[in-house]
Amino acid sequence: MSIFSFALTPRISETDLVGHVNNVSIAAWFEDLRVRYMASLEATDAQGGMVHFTLASLQIDFIGETHYGSDVTMSMESVAVGNSSITLEGVMHQNDKLAARGTAVMVHWHPESHRPQRIPDFYREKVGH
Amino acid sequence: MSIFSFALTPRISETDLVGHVNNVSIAAWFEDLRVRYMASLEATDAQGGMVHFTLASLQIDFIGETHYGSDVTMSMESVAVGNSSITLEGVMHQNDKLAARGTAVMVHWHPESHRPQRIPDFYREKVGH
């Protein structure tokens, strides 16, 4: 079940000489999904930076080839809020077929100590945890 | 007057440390405009490569800063078909303000001789020249 999604159109500059969309472009799309979702939680500042959240790790599983010429759908499937980290799981479909799955862990930092700190209830309520 | 247009959402990965959208990202958007417009003329092959057309030159004038956080509109404003080249002029707006203007010259090549050759009437009719 998708809790947030949007479509995007692959660009020629996002393909590579193998003839498919390059994996780096797919990493950019998953960041776009992550950032737009976080923005929908009002977890970003005015400039778009994620307030006190930093990307700690990123995993992408490439399930099928992604092609130029058809739109893709980026969907956030699940969000898990831990003590000081949040885990976001998204998927990318093209022509109704699952093409990639991306999981990101973001850590919440104290703005002065720069150490991990508990994620505020504000986000927990938004996410429904 | 726009003859072809679409909107897109700037991504964090398209900004740079100056705080705006990086000029290279804008070059990618103008390519997207150019390729989608050419595709609308059915001037591209199945994989999206432009059949017998090659980018000869690209000019972008940066008129205003482009920011993360608001969609932009890419619009093709004029298309001029010469003997063996086609000149495409597009504009990019953000928040109803002109932010950049891009002009591209594409050359039509003979697939065997690799020399410039007259653009077929097929394209002239499509473009209305």
Next chain:
Amino acid sequence: MSIFSFALTPRISETDLVGHVNNVSIAAWFEDLRVRYMASLEATDAQGGMVHFTLASLQIDFIGETHYGSDVTMSMESVAVGNSSITLEGVMHQNDKLAARGTAVMVHWHPESHRPQRIPDFYREKVGH
């Protein structure tokens, strides 16, 4: 211990509005490490495509911020050859500090059946397994 490494200079277009190098750029650098390493094994065809290898998954752990203004070093640390897959572990350092760790799993496919197949001894000998 590094088995393959090179330096690169971060570009302005690889940073984002947060002020650091964007994580998508780091994904591009790890691909560059992976592809150059595989090329050093003569595992790529003339055009640079990896012969019969496809990226199955990618994990990047971001350990420290990466900044514009200092070169980074990309190093391949370990390579593990399984039956039909190869796991590549690389690291990225900036100013002698570990900044990111990237792990990629590539699968070897049969060119006709498109099913995973045993990695040839050719690669096993090259890698030292």
Next chain:
Amino acid sequence: MSIFSFALTPRISETDLVGHVNNVSIAAWFEDLRVRYMASLEATDAQGGMVHFTLASLQIDFIGETHYGSDVTMSMESVAVGNSSITLEGVMHQNDKLAARGTAVMVHWHPESHRPQRIPDFYREKVGH
């Protein structure tokens, strides 16, 4: 005659499905040339942003195809300092053949009024004008 140059290695992620290096990647390389050259003049601040200079226009002429698999050389050929603008002309070679020519105009702004202002003698002396 080159007044500043460096080599770089094209990446798979910088190619596109046509099989060559994508023009957007070449725009990134010319920005890299421009920024590194300006940095060599000590015209950049600590973070790498160009102090009071903004890119006004960019022109790239694509003279030959650029391929994955061979290093390219980016060279600054000429720099012309006007009253409030500076024009930078660079070239890109691959395998000793001229592949692209890039011209950029940067405008010097007053940090408070945000209006164009005369380029300081500091830069004129550096550039040799």
